[in-house]
Amino acid sequence: MPGVGIPDDGLVVVLKQDCPTCRLVAPVLDVLDATVFSQDDPAFPPGVAVRDDTALDASVALGIDVVPTLLRREGGRETARTEGWDRERWRELAGVADLGAELPEWKPGCGSRTHDPAVADEMLVRARGHELAARRVELAGLEDEAEALYDRGWTDGLPVVAPTPPRVLRMLAGTTRAPDEVVAVVPPNLVPATVEKVAINAVLAGCRPEYLPVVLAAVEAACSTEFNAHGLLATTWGAAPAVLVHGPIARRIGVNAGGNALGQGTRANSTIGRALQLVIRNVGGGRPGEVDRATLGQPGKVGLCFAEDEDGSPWEPLSVSRGVPAGASAVTVFAAEGARGIVDQISRTPDSLARTLAGALRGVAHPKLTGGFDAVLVLSPEHVAVFAEAGWDRARFTAALDDLLLLPPEELARGADGIEEGLPAPSRPRHKFRPGGLMTAVAGGGAGKFSAVVGGWVGGPGGSTPVTRLIEEA
């Protein structure tokens, strides 16, 4: 192996001074005709011609896991190897019958320095760095890292994690998909986003590698024609893509579906939605003040992600009602405003509670506007229990809300109730939501007769349709 100094023929020993077994075997090296590589101290062992392998090139080339390692090479190929000190094996490989007579028969070795956590990043980049195609940007030594990344326009205003090559490689380990595979074409600039680019943005957002399959599925869903992320971004309305996680992956990676599911404090919830938004910002070029023309926006535009509490819910999961096979993991991406709480601590009958929820849902966008804006209802455990105990399943609940939200024209007309906003001359009752425009997910903590409505944006072909995608797991 040219350049590394490994002989094509003969014995090779790799060791390090920091290993007691290596120090134990040092005396036998005098009588071995071996090429000796030292991983940490070129002066060790003393009195022997040692090749400096502090850069670990020979150790990597030889695939050393344990020190000391003794191996034999013939014609440029390895023909035998032993790890640690095993007197019989060393004698056999070296062909020296009384080798190490004064040493114990056996002593295990130590981990090779190539496995030292202190050089793990370097080793990772050395092994897999060639898979990374993204442009490398050098931050100057005097630049504050957080400031430098903000100054380059790569953040949503909050600090980001620097996407160094080792971090991105570790992120990529979260998926079996190839780094150069195109995940989606990202609006508004219609830029193809590779798995690597999504991984870089997932690092920025603070994701763990096991979240990457969810982020990839969310990017695919958000970049679909039906979701219309360009329109959602460009509108003066303040909604943004939100990510609802379904199936067993939610529990496995820790997406919160319980207390404070819509709030802060859970890493998966806080970073998965953020990663999607950073992909749209950085890859797609969608930035506030540019294509993003929101009049007000809302705090969830940093990123919103939660899971349905499928284990705690008495109902069929929302994902199953949307065609996902039971037990499969998926994401639904939908246009979302901030969540608004709904209080009802008194109702114990499904009819009464449904009326409360309908009343709150009517307020989405405007109480007198119908058929335009979608919404998601997040039903808390105490509220869904009222329906379940009365024998209402998801279908009956949905139908009941639909009936309650069929609104009389005289209440909707422009000028009605002293409000100029409204529908122009409606002549028949109108449904508040278009068919499929209201989704209900069960989530939240065990205490509290509070649910939440998450308003959306214009639903359907003229706006954004919620999109569900299966998660391709690593």
Next chain:
Amino acid sequence: MVTVLDPTDESRPASRTVGPRPDDLAGRTVGLLDISKPRGEVYLDRLASLLGEHGATVRRYAKPTFTKPMPADLRAEIAAECDVVIEALAD
């Protein structure tokens, strides 16, 4: 020194130059694009009559919906048929 990977599309947008402004609209074709927001036509109707008084030929276009980008075919049609285009954003 820290090395990071670029999270963006890595495009350095070439600087775009604005097309030359015509000295006069007389005899030119002006496209009026309605993005289909309510009352956009009120503004464009008035513009059309003013442009007519200046001797311009007016052609009217509309996006199918304001919520989505203009279809590429419509963009090509306007570029082929007009010298100047005015886009109306209204509510």
